[in-house]
Each structure stands twice: as C-alpha cells, then as structure tokens.
Amino acid sequence: MKLKTCCIFILSMLSSSCGQAGEKSQPLIVGSDKLLKYYEKFKADAFGIGRVLPERDILIMFGETKTDAFPLRVGYCAFTEPRVVVINEEWFNNASEENKEVLMYHEFGHCVLDLDHTTDCNDFFHIITCNNPKSIMYPNVGWRGYFENRQWYIQELFSNKKYFPGLGNSNCIERGHEHGR
Numbered sequence: 001m002k003l004k005t006c007c008i009f010i011l012s013m014l015s016s017s018c019g020q021a022g023e024k025s026q027p028l029i030v031g032s033d034k035l036l037k038y039y040e041k042f043k044a045d046a047f048g049i050g051r052v053l054p055e056r057d058i059l060i061m062f063g064e065t066k067t068d069a070f071p072l073r074v075g076y077c078a079f080t081e082p083r084v085v086v087i088n089e090e091w092f093n094n095a096s097e098e099n100k101e102v103l104m105y106h107e108f109g110h111c112v113l114d115l116d117h118t119t120d121c122n123d124f125f126h127i128i129t130c131n132n133p134k135s136i137m138y139p140n141v142g143w144r145g146y147f148e149n150r151q152w153y154i155q156e157l158f159s160n161k162k163y164f165p166g167l168g169n170s171n172c173i174e175r176g177h178e179h180g181r
C-alpha cells in the first residue's frame with residue numbers, strides 16, 4: 001500500500017509537469033536516488049561517445065519483480081508512458097557493483113533506447129569458452145567480465161556495434177538471475 005501511494009504521488013508529479021504551452025519541457029527522470037545515479041552515469045557514457053539520449057520521462061523504482069511466470073526476475077522495463085524501470089531491492093542490495101550496473105544499463109537499454117534482447121551472445125563459441133556475453137542485452141544478468149570489457153559494452157549500447165571484438169576474460173555466465181524484459 002505504501003508503495004502504491006508512492007507511485008501515484010510520483011506519477012501525479014509527472015503528469016503535472018506536462019502541458020505547459022509553447023515550452024519544450026525537459027524529460028522528467030524520477031525515482032530512488034540509489035537507482036537514479038545509474039541513469040546519470042548512463043547519460044554521461046552516452047554523451048561521451050556522442051549520443052544524446054531520447055527525451056523521455058522515466059520512473060526508476062524498487063518494486064516487486066517476481067511473478068509466477070518470472071520467478072527469478074530481478075528487474076524489468078514496463079513499456080508504458082512514462083516508461084518504468086522496476087528493480088528488486090533485495091537483489092540490488094546484495095549484488096556486486098558490476099552486476100548492478102549491468103542490470104541498470106540493460107534496463108535502460110530497453111526503456112530509454114528501445115533495444116530488445118539479443119541472444120547473439122549465446123552462440124557456440126561463447127558458450128564453450130564460458131565467456132561473458134557479447135551483448136549487454138543478453139537476457140540474463142549475474143555474469144562477470146563487464147568491467148574488464150566495459151568500453152566495448154558502452155560502444156555496443158550507444159552505437160549499435162554488433163560483434164564482440166575479442167574473448168575478454170574467461171568468465172562464466174551464471175544462470176539464475178533472469179530479469180524478464
């Protein structure tokens with residue numbers, strides 16, 4: 001109930017910010033401070049390679065992510081207006097900094113950049129070498145090797161480069177933290 005009240009409050013803030021005649025308003029990015037800082041970092045990384053993010057209101061919040069259909073889901077993007085990124089707080093509080101950034105950037109890939117999942121990373125070569133996935137839009141989180149190859153993943157997110165240039169470190173993809181979409 002408390003969460004619901006909070007959402008309604010934030011959504012009413014969003015709607016009250018719209019509709020000022022003749023002015024192009026800045027997108028409203030609201031939510032938990034713990035999560036908002038990843039949006040700021042994401043925006044700075046985009047800017048760093050010359051990409052300006054679409055102007056889109058977005059709510060970034062902790063909330064329930066697991067359902068009967070997605071019992072292991074730890075985050076998702078709701079394709080609503082405004083877009084909503086929902087993150088499982090318990091998972092987040094126990095995750096490594098690397099995994100937190102992977103999940104946040106992945107969800108922003110959906111909610112901000114309209115990217116879909118790719119399973120290109122799931123090919124034979126990467127599986128037999130137990131490597132990190134080629135794409136941050138791989139549908140599972142919890143893998144390692146992101147920080148070592150961060151610059152590649154940033155390029156991949158913001159410039160649509162398709163192919164992982166090298167093997168990176170021999171890190172295994174850990175199954176079990178699916179996150180839906």
Ligand SMILES: [Zn+2]
Pocket residue numbers: 106107110117138139179180181
């Ligand atoms: Zn996803």
